[in-house]
Amino acid sequence: MAKGREINFNLPSADDLFSTQEERDEAKREMIMEISIEEICDFPNHPFKIRMDEEMANLVESVKQYGVLSPVIVRPKDDGSYEMIAGHRRRYASELAEKTEIPCIVRNLSDEESTILMVDSNLQREKILPSEKAFAYKMKLDAMKRQAGRPNKNYVPVAQDLRGKTSRQILGEQVGESQDQIRRFIRLTNLIPELLELVDNSVLKEKDKLQIALRPAVELSYLSEEEQSDLYETIESEDCTPSHAQAIKLRKLSEEGRLDENVIFSILTEEKGNQKEQFRMPRERIQKYFPPKATEKQIEDTIVKALELYRKRERSLER
Known part of the structure; x- marks a missing residue:
C-alpha cells in the first residue's frame, strides 16, 4: 500500500485576505512616535554609565535648540509602558533640557534581541570604560548563548551561522577584541565596585x-570579596596600587589560603622597580663626550667610572 505524503499549504491569514498590500506594508514599516519620557523605564541592569561631562553638556544644548534628532529605540511592556533599548543618554539630555516627550521607534523584541541591540548601540561610543565593556560583553555573550540554544523561526543558531565558531569568537570579531581580551574584561565583573572604579580611572584619568590597569x-x-575589601583598605591607607607582578602574587597566595591583611600590606609596601628613584640628564648635555653610536648602558658605565676616578682624586687631595 502506497504511503501518503503530507502537503503543506501556506494559507493566507485573515489580515492578508481583508487588507490591501499598502496596508500590510505600512504595518511592517517602523513608525516614529512621540512618547512621554515618564512612560519609558531604563533597560534592566544597563551597564553603560551616564556621565555629566562636556559631551553631555553639548548634547543638552543641542536638544534645547533642535530637539532629539535621532529617535531612541524602545520596546513595549505588558503594562502599556515602554522599556529603553537604545537612547539612555538622549533621554537624560532631554530631561535636563526640560522636554516632556522624546521621538521613539517602537520595536517588538525578545529579551535576547533587546540585550544585543542595547549593547551594540552603546559600543559605538568613543570612550567606553572597562567596567562598561565588562558587563556589556557578559550580557551580550549570555544573550548570544541563549539565542543559540533556543532559536526562533527567524534566527539561525550561532553554531551553524558561525561555521563552528563559539559565541565568544563571534563576539570578539564583532567588537574588535581577541577572545582572551573578552575573557579579561568579563573577569572584571567579579571585582568589588571600589576596585572597579580604580580600573575605570585608567581611562578617565x-x-x-x-x-589599576587591566x-x-x-x-x-580571583580574590574573594573579603580579600578584595582588605586590599582596597590597604590601597587607601598606603596610597598605592598593586603592580601586575604583585597582583599575581596576591592571587597565588589567595589560592593557597595564605592571604590576609598583613600579607596584603607587606606586598603592597614592597618597593616596585618603577618606584626606585632615578636620575636623568638630557643626552645633549653629554653627547659630545661619547661616540655617536654609544648606547645608554655604555654612557652610564663610563659616567660611573669617571665619578669613581673623580672620587679617588678628591680623597687623595684631602690627605
Whole structure:
C-alpha cells in the first residue's frame, strides 16, 4: 500500500485576505512616535554609565535648540509602558533640557534581541570604560548563548551561522577584541565596585585618584570579596596600587589560603622597580663626550667610572 505524503499549504491569514498590500506594508514599516519620557523605564541592569561631562553638556544644548534628532529605540511592556533599548543618554539630555516627550521607534523584541541591540548601540561610543565593556560583553555573550540554544523561526543558531565558531569568537570579531581580551574584561565583573572604579580611572584619568590597569585587575578578580575589601583598605591607607607582578602574587597566595591583611600590606609596601628613584640628564648635555653610536648602558658605565676616578682624586687631595 502506497504511503501518503503530507502537503503543506501556506494559507493566507485573515489580515492578508481583508487588507490591501499598502496596508500590510505600512504595518511592517517602523513608525516614529512621540512618547512621554515618564512612560519609558531604563533597560534592566544597563551597564553603560551616564556621565555629566562636556559631551553631555553639548548634547543638552543641542536638544534645547533642535530637539532629539535621532529617535531612541524602545520596546513595549505588558503594562502599556515602554522599556529603553537604545537612547539612555538622549533621554537624560532631554530631561535636563526640560522636554516632556522624546521621538521613539517602537520595536517588538525578545529579551535576547533587546540585550544585543542595547549593547551594540552603546559600543559605538568613543570612550567606553572597562567596567562598561565588562558587563556589556557578559550580557551580550549570555544573550548570544541563549539565542543559540533556543532559536526562533527567524534566527539561525550561532553554531551553524558561525561555521563552528563559539559565541565568544563571534563576539570578539564583532567588537574588535581577541577572545582572551573578552575573557579579561568579563573577569572584571567579579571585582568589588571600589576596585572597579580604580580600573575605570585608567581611562578617565581623574586627578588625585589612583588607577589599576587591566592585567593586574584581572588577577585581583580571583580574590574573594573579603580579600578584595582588605586590599582596597590597604590601597587607601598606603596610597598605592598593586603592580601586575604583585597582583599575581596576591592571587597565588589567595589560592593557597595564605592571604590576609598583613600579607596584603607587606606586598603592597614592597618597593616596585618603577618606584626606585632615578636620575636623568638630557643626552645633549653629554653627547659630545661619547661616540655617536654609544648606547645608554655604555654612557652610564663610563659616567660611573669617571665619578669613581673623580672620587679617588678628591680623597687623595684631602690627605
